[in-house]
Each structure stands twice: as C-alpha cells, then as structure tokens.
Amino acid sequence: MDLSLSTRTEGDRTIVEVGGEIDVYTAPRLREQLVDLVADGKYHLVVDMERVDFLDSTGLGVLVGGLKRVRAHDGSLRLVCTQERILKIFRITGLTKVFPIHASVDEAVGATE
C-alpha cells in the first residue's frame, strides 16, 4: 500500500515519478501532487509510471482528473509506461485514446502535440 512520488523539471515539462501502488488509499496523495503542480502553474506534466506496481480505478480517476485540470490551461499530461499489466488497464478502460503513452521519459519530454 505504498506510494512514492517525486517531481523534477525538464524545460517546460514537469516529470512526476510515481512508484508503488496507486489505489483507493494512496490515490489522494497523487491527486494532491497534481493539484499542487497545476496551482503552481505547471501545465505540462509527464507522469512516469514505470515503477507503478498496481493501479486501480480510483487511481485512473485521479489521472483523468489531472488531465482535465491541465487541459483547462491548454496543458498536457503524458504518461510513460512500458509495463504490460499497467498498459492493459489503460487499454481495457479505453483510456489509451485519452492519454498519450510513451516508452520513455525522453520520448515524452520531446513529444509535441
């Protein structure tokens, strides 16, 4: 039930590295982090999920909420994920149509609309 969060900046992108389990218990911390970043004027986010072990629907909701927040400021939220079991969750829920998903942080940082 552990979630680790850290952020760093690369150019105009803010990278949020998430590790552990994003579930009903830990998702509020991720939400808080995303809300704080947007409040801080950081509208181009890259959420690195390579170290995420588990993601449930509450966690998905937080990512969807984050996306809506940055879009309200013409921003973007990109995901970095190559783990099949996490990718599968995005596919099942149809969210691959909503989030740009990249194979590496570099790719996500370099990506433009």
Add this chain to the structure above:
Amino acid sequence: MISDPPGVVAAEDAVTARPGTLPMRVLLVEDDEGDAFLVRELLLDAGSDIDLVRVRNLAEASGAIGADVDCVLLDLGLPDATGLDGLRSVLELSPNIAVLVLTGLADEHRGTEAVAVGAQDYLVKGSIDGQLLTRAIRYAVERKRADESVRRLYASEARAAENARLERGLLPQPLLRNNWFRVVPRYRPGRHQSVLGGDFYDVVECDDGAVFALIGDVAGHGPDEAALGVCLRIAWRTLILSGADPDAIFGAMDAVLVSERSTDEVFATVAMVRLDRADRMLRLWRAGHPLPVFLEGTTVVPAPVGEPGVALGVLDGHTWTPVDRPVAMDTSLLLFTDGLIEGFDGHPGGRRLGELALYQMLAELLQRGLDHDLLLDELLIEVRRRNGGELTDDVAAVLLTWADRE
C-alpha cells in the same frame, strides 16, 4: 492522586487504553486560585482516585484537552470566555468528553442552561463536598459513555438503513417476462467500508423477447459512488424500457453521469449485452469495462474485444461501437466488475490475480460440474482465499444462462 499542571502528563498515559481501575483524569478549568485549591482539597479529602490537571483559562484548556482526559470541570466565569460560550468551545474541542460545569450560588440558573447546551451536569460552588464531587464526576463520565453508545447505535442503524436503500437501488430484481434466461447475480462490498460501493448491474427483457444486461462500476468507493451507480442503473433501465436505440444508450448514460457526478474525476466503466433468443446472437457494448466471459461446457472464452470504447465521463462526444458473437445453447455469459480480478493471486510477491488466473479458476470450477449458483459462490470464495481475506474493492458478478438448455 493529584498531579500538577499539564506537562507532567506521562506520555504513556495518553495512549494507553484505560481499564476501569485506573485513575480518572479530570481537567479543571478555573481561573480563581481559591476555587481551584478548594476543588483539589475536596478530592484529596474524599480520597478520590482522580488525577486532576488544572488550567487557568480556555486557551490553556484547548492545549490540555486530549484523548486521555475523561472529564472537564469547567468554571463558567473564565477571563477569556463569557458565560456559556466557554462551554460551547469546550464541547466543540472535546465532543466525546464529559463536561461538568461549576457555577456560583448567585448564578445557579446558568447551570440548567449549561445542561441544555450539552454539559452532563452542574455543581454549585460552596455547596459540594468531596464525596459528592467525586460521585458527580464518575456519574458524568458514565453518562457520557452511555450517550456515546446510544449515538453510535443510532449511527449504525442509520447506516444499515442507508445500506438497505442503496442495495435496493443497486441490486435490482431482474425484469424478465419469460423464463428463457436464468440470472444468477452476486454482490460483495469491499472490506474498507460498511456501505456499498459503486458497482451495479441490471437485467431487463424487452417486448420483442431480447434480453439486455448491464454491469458497471463507478470509480471510487463510498455512498456518493453508490448513489451515482443507482442513478446510472435507473437511467439505463428507463432507456431500455422506453425502447431507445441501444447504440445511443451509453451516450445518454454518459450525459447523466457528467451532470450528476460530484467531481469531474468520477468516471464509470460499463458493459451492456443484448441477447436474442431467436437467433442466439449476442451483441456487446463496452465502455472501459473488463471483458465478459463465455462459459462453454468446461471452456472459458473471453468475449471479443471489438473496438474498446472509453469509460463514461471521460471524453466528450464519444460513440461506442458494439461487437457481435453467436451464443450456443450450452453457453453461459459471466459479467463482472474489476474487483474480481484485482485481488492478490495468493503467490509470494503480491501479484494481482488478473483475467487469466480468473479464467483458469472458472475452468476448474466448471470441470467440477457445479450448478451455476454454486459456481459463483465457489468462485468468490476462491478469489477471497487467494487474496488472503476480504477483497478491497466491491465485486459484482452476473451469470446469464439460457434456461431452456438441454
């Protein structure tokens, strides 16, 4: 036993549960030195087993009130609070602690007012002895505890009533005119809550004999999600009964979700099937929901993926495209929510169950030749056993079978 002002409270006292034999801790809020001295002496004289901590005003009291305090003795004439305002502040600080009010002879009427506001009792200074004071404190504490239990009982009764109401809304009676289908539903709320979560299902038969079934899951857990689940299910039933175009139903439910949800993070996954008895065809619409599975003899086959639609409440103007598949007579269909596959798989390393392990479990149960009611019960038992206890998330599962199968 009487100790001196706060600060001397031993840390372990603050966290230890207090059996009845331990001294009671009483916080005296009194600015008058003489009156404070008197209370101390009275308790000493009576040989009371009371641990008295004294503070001089409301500001000090707010720092000294904690879980280790059993009772507050409050003077109504404090320098930083007039009259009953002091009492109101104390009650706000410590809604679970007994409060006894001290009044002077001249303002005894304020005592009754204090009880009306929420104090357990009042004592008139100068007309109490040690025995009476000790007894009043013990009585106030016991009464507060009794009130607390009654309040908790009411709260749990209210929760049970709320549960029953939501349960009726979320877990309906299937609306079947004929007996062509057997519907076996199961629902288990997750372990973290006493109310239902946001999983829901429904089954409705139309005039033309087609049967529609729905399963869904509002992301998140709790009464808000459950209420939204009820809302979506009723919307779905209404749309089906009114003969709406099935391809337009998810769009309408999406609009309902967007207008009824509490925050824009909330989304829902749903799957809907139409089973036609005449041509034994199944049509599946899916909005971000896990794939239903077919049970064919002893084989478990996931439904066709088709074009995966997005969950409700995520994208504006999305459309959902169905996928078709023939369904043989000896085939059953299992609809479920992700709670069923998100538990642990029982192996070291804390992996999650996932669909494949679920399919395997189902195949093993089918080989045992279980009746469908038993099959779902056994499946839920096995999933919980693998998880190592009650599941975190809610689980809803519906098994649909042709009733006229040979």
